[in-house]
Amino acid sequence: MPRPRQSDIAKLAGVSQATVSVVLGGNRSGLRMAERTRLRVLAAAEQLGYVPDPVATRLASRHNSLLGVYTFKRTFPTNVADSYYPILVGVEEEAAALGQDLVLFTGARDHDAAELRRTRIADGCLFFGRHVPADAVAPLVADGFPLVYIGRRDEPGIPYVGADYVTASAAVVRRLVGLGHREIRYLREPDEAPSSADRERGVLDAAREAGLDVGVVRTDGPAPVRRWVEQGVTAVVVEETDTSAAYLSVRRAVEQAGLSVPHDLSLAVLGQPPDEDPAVTGFQVPRYEMGRAAVRLLVDLVTGVVTPDSPQAHRLLPCTPVPGRSVGAPNTANRQGT
Amino acid sequence: MPRPRQSDIAKLAGVSQATVSVVLGGNRSGLRMAERTRLRVLAAAEQLGYVPDPVATRLASRHNSLLGVYTFKRTFPTNVADSYYPILVGVEEEAAALGQDLVLFTGARDHDAAELRRTRIADGCLFFGRHVPADAVAPLVADGFPLVYIGRRDEPGIPYVGADYVTASAAVVRRLVGLGHREIRYLREPDEAPSSADRERGVLDAAREAGLDVGVVRTDGPAPVRRWVEQGVTAVVVEETDTSAAYLSVRRAVEQAGLSVPHDLSLAVLGQPPDEDPAVTGFQVPRYEMGRAAVRLLVDLVTGVVTPDSPQAHRLLPCTPVPGRSVGAPNTANRQGT
DNA sequence: CTGAAAGCGCTTACAG
DNA sequence: CTGAAAGCGCTTACAG
Numbered sequence: 082m083p084r085p086r087q088s089d090i091a092k093l094a095g096v097s098q099a100t101v102s103v104v105l106g107g108n109r110s111g112l113r114m115a116e117r118t119r120l121r122v123l124a125a126a127e128q129l130g131y132v133p134d135p136v137a138t139r140l141a142s143r144h145n146s147l148l149g150v151y152t153f154k155r156t157f158p159t160n161v162a163d164s165y166y167p168i169l170v171g172v173e174e175e176a177a178a179l180g181q182d183l184v185l186f187t188g189a190r191d192h193d194a195a196e197l198r199r200t201r202i203a204d205g206c207l208f209f210g211r212h213v214p215a216d217a218v219a220p221l222v223a224d225g226f227p228l229v230y231i232g233r234r235d236e237p238g239i240p241y242v243g244a245d246y247v248t249a250s251a252a253v254v255r256r257l258v259g260l261g262h263r264e265i266r267y268l269r270e271p272d273e274a275p276s277s278a279d280r281e282r283g284v285l286d287a288a289r290e291a292g293l294d295v296g297v298v299r300t301d302g303p304a305p306v307r308r309w310v311e312q313g314v315t316a317v318v319v320e321e322t323d324t325s326a327a328y329l330s331v332r333r334a335v336e337q338a339g340l341s342v343p344h345d346l347s348l349a350v351l352g353q354p355p356d357e358d359p360a361v362t363g364f365q366v367p368r369y370e371m372g373r374a375a376v377r378l379l380v381d382l383v384t385g386v387v388t389p390d391s392p393q394a395h396r397l398l399p400c401t402p403v404p405g406r407s408v409g410a411p412n413t414a415n416r417q418g419t
Numbered sequence: 420m421p422r423p424r425q426s427d428i429a430k431l432a433g434v435s436q437a438t439v440s441v442v443l444g445g446n447r448s449g450l451r452m453a454e455r456t457r458l459r460v461l462a463a464a465e466q467l468g469y470v471p472d473p474v475a476t477r478l479a480s481r482h483n484s485l486l487g488v489y490t491f492k493r494t495f496p497t498n499v500a501d502s503y504y505p506i507l508v509g510v511e512e513e514a515a516a517l518g519q520d521l522v523l524f525t526g527a528r529d530h531d532a533a534e535l536r537r538t539r540i541a542d543g544c545l546f547f548g549r550h551v552p553a554d555a556v557a558p559l560v561a562d563g564f565p566l567v568y569i570g571r572r573d574e575p576g577i578p579y580v581g582a583d584y585v586t587a588s589a590a591v592v593r594r595l596v597g598l599g600h601r602e603i604r605y606l607r608e609p610d611e612a613p614s615s616a617d618r619e620r621g622v623l624d625a626a627r628e629a630g631l632d633v634g635v636v637r638t639d640g641p642a643p644v645r646r647w648v649e650q651g652v653t654a655v656v657v658e659e660t661d662t663s664a665a666y667l668s669v670r671r672a673v674e675q676a677g678l679s680v681p682h683d684l685s686l687a688v689l690g691q692p693p694d695e696d697p698a699v700t701g702f703q704v705p706r707y708e709m710g711r712a713a714v715r716l717l718v719d720l721v722t723g724v725v726t727p728d729s730p731q732a733h734r735l736l737p738c739t740p741v742p743g744r745s746v747g748a749p750n751t752a753n754r755q756g757t
Numbered sequence: 758c759t760g761a762a763a764g765c766g767c768t769t770a771c772a773g
Numbered sequence: 774c775t776g777a778a779a780g781c782g783c784t785t786a787c788a789g
Contacts, residue, residue, distance in 0.1 A: 137782035475766030
C-alpha cells in the first residue's frame with residue numbers, strides 16, 4: 082500500500098485536495114473554515130497516517146523542516162575525538178528543540194557545485210570544514226539559499242557562527258606578557274584559513290600592545306624548541322587546529338630536548354590540546370554552543386527573521402580561558418645562562 | 420537573473436522541454452535521437468549555465484535518495500564510546516558509496532506511531548536500539564515501507580541485520596569446556612531482548628552439548644562471585660550489553676573478592692568490554708560491517724531487489740573471537756580447597 | 758466557506 | 774526521430 086496523499090485524505094473527508102492542504106498547513110493565510118471540516122480533515126489524515134512529502138512540499142513552496150548538514154569530511158568521524166564532533170551534538174540538540182530534522186549530505190568526493198547543489202532539498206544548510214570551496218558555494222549564495230558556515234568566513238554576505246579567536250589568542254599572549262615574558266615565539270601551521278588568521282592577529286595585536294616583537298614561525302616540520310630556548314625564548318605559543326600538528330610537534334620537541342614545562346619554558350596553546358589536557362594553558366572553543374547557535378541562525382535565515390548580510394548573521398562566540406599549569410614566570414637563570 | 424530551466428534550453432535549442440530532459444538525462448531509455456540535436460541541446464545548456472533542480476528531479480523520479488536513520492537515543496551520542504557509534508560510521512560510508520543521503524530522526528520524545536511516521540519522508544529507514552516498540556513500527560511494516568532493524572528481531576517479515584550471538588557465545592563456552600571447566604556460571608542482565616536471548620541460547624547449547632548444567636543467573640545487582648568460587652565454580656561468562664552493567668558488576672566483585680584472573684577464576688565476556696580491553700576473553704561484534712550491510716539491504720528493499728520476507732532480508736553477521744588472557748585452565752587446587 | 762485551476766521543474770510514457 | 778501530454782505531491786492564488 083502506497084503512502085497516503087492529500088488527495089486520499091480529501092476523498093475520505095469529502096473535501097478537495099486544496100482544502101486538505103490548507104488545513105494541514107495550519108491555515109496560514111487565515112481562511113475562514115468550518116471547524117467541523119477542519120476536524121474531519123485532521124481525523125482523516127490521522128486515520129490514514131498521512132505524512133507530507135518533503136520533496137513535493139519543497140517544490141511547491143519552500144519549507145519542509147529539513148536542515149542540511151554538509152561536511153567536507155565524514156560526518157561520523159572515525160576519530161571520535163574529532164574537533165567538530167561536539168558541534169554536531171549541539172546541532173542535533175538544537176534541531177530537535179526546534180522541530181527540525183537533519184539531512185546529512187555525505188559521500189561527496191569532489192565538493193563541486195553539482196555536489197553542493199544536492200543540499201537544496203533542505204530548507205537551508207550548515208557547512209562544516211576548515212576549507213570550504215567558496216566558488217562552489219557561490220551559486221547557492223547567489224540564489225539566496227539559506228546557509229550558515231561553522232567558522233568565520235571572509236566573504237561578505239555569508240552568514241557564519243565562529244569562535245572569537247582574536248580575543249582569546251590575545252588574552253593568552255597578554256597573560257604571558259603579564260608574567261614577565263619578553264621573548265615569545267608563535268608557532269603556526271602553514272595552512273591558511275580564517276581561524277588561523279584570527280589567531281595570528283590576536284597574537285600580534287597583543288604583542289604590539291606590549292611593544293614586543295613575537296616571532297611568527299610557520300612550519301609543518303619539527304619545532305626547533307631547543308634552539309629557541311638557547312636563544313633566550315621563554316615562552317612558546319602554539320596554534321591548535323583540527324589536526325593538532327603544530328601542538329604535537331612542539332610537545333615532541335620539548336620532550337626530546339628534555340625541557341621542563343613551565344620551568345624551562347612556558348607553553349600555551351591557542352585552543353585545547355587533542356587529549357583535552359586541562360594542565361595545558363589555552364582556551365576552550367565553544368563548539369557545542371556554536372552548533373546550537375548555527376542551527377538557530379539557520380532557522381532565522383530560513384524564516385526570513387534575519388537577512389544574510391545583517392550583523393546577526395555573523396556571530397563570533399567567546400572562548401573560555403583554560404588557565405592550565407604549563408605557563409609560569411620566565412626562568413631568569415635559564416635566560417642568563419645562554 | 421533567475422536560474423535557467425529546461426524550458427529555457429528548449430527555447431534556445433529549438434526543441435521541446437521533454438527532449439531537453441531526455442538529452443540531459445543521458446537518454447537512459449535509449450531513444451533514437453539525432454546527434455546534431457543532442458549536441459545543440461548540450462551547447463544551449465552549457466551556454467545558459469543550466470543546473471538541474473534536485474527537488475524537481477526527485478519529485479518526478481519518485482524516489483528521494485534519502486534514507487532515514489531512527490535512533491531511540493541521541494544520534495550523536497554524548498558518550499562517543501557508545502556501542503552503536505561504529506555502526507553509524509558504517510551506515511554513513513555505505514550510504515555515501517550508494518549515493519544516498521541520510522535523514523536523522525531525532526528529537527527523543529515518545530516513540531509512538533505518530534513519531535515513527537515521520538520516517539516516511541525517506542525512501543526507507545534504519546532502526547537502532549535494543550528495544551524497538553514493535554506495535555509502533557507495525558503500521559509502517561504493514562504499509563510495505565522499507566525498513567531494516569539493526570539487530571535480530573523475532574517478528575517475522577521484518578528485515579534485520581544483526582550479529583550471530585548464538586554461534587559466538589557457544590564458541591566461548593566450548594572454549595572453557597575444552598580447557599577443562601565443568602562448573603560454569605552465566606551472568607546476564609534481567610533485561611529481555613533478542614540479542615540477550617541469542618547469547619543465552621548459545622551458552623545453553625554449548626553446555627548441553629558438553630553434558631553440563633551451566634547455571635544462568637539473572638541480576639542487576641552485585642555478582643556473588645566469591646560465593647561461586649567457594650562453591651567450586653571455575654569460570655564465569657558474562658553478558659555484554661550497551662550498558663555493560665553485568666560485566667562491570669562482575670569485575671567489581673572479582674576485585675573486591677581479591678580474586679586473580681584467570682588463576683582463581685576464568686572470566687569471559689559475550690561481547691567486548693566497554694574499554695575494549697583485548698586482554699578480556701570474548702568476541703567482537705562486527706558493528707561497522709553491520710552498518711554497511713544494513714544500508715545495502717535497505718537500498719535493496721527500496722529498489723525491490725529483495726523482499727522483506729526473503730532470507731536475504733534477515734542477516735546475521737559472524738563475530739570475531741577475542742582470545743584474551745582472562746581465561747585459562749581451571750585451578751584444581753582451588754576446587755579441592757573448598 | 759470550499760472547489761477548481763495553475764504551477765513549482767522535472768521524468769516518463771505515448772503519440773505521431 | 775521529436776513533440777505534446779500527463780503526472781510526481783504539494784501550495785497558492787482565484788473563483789464561486
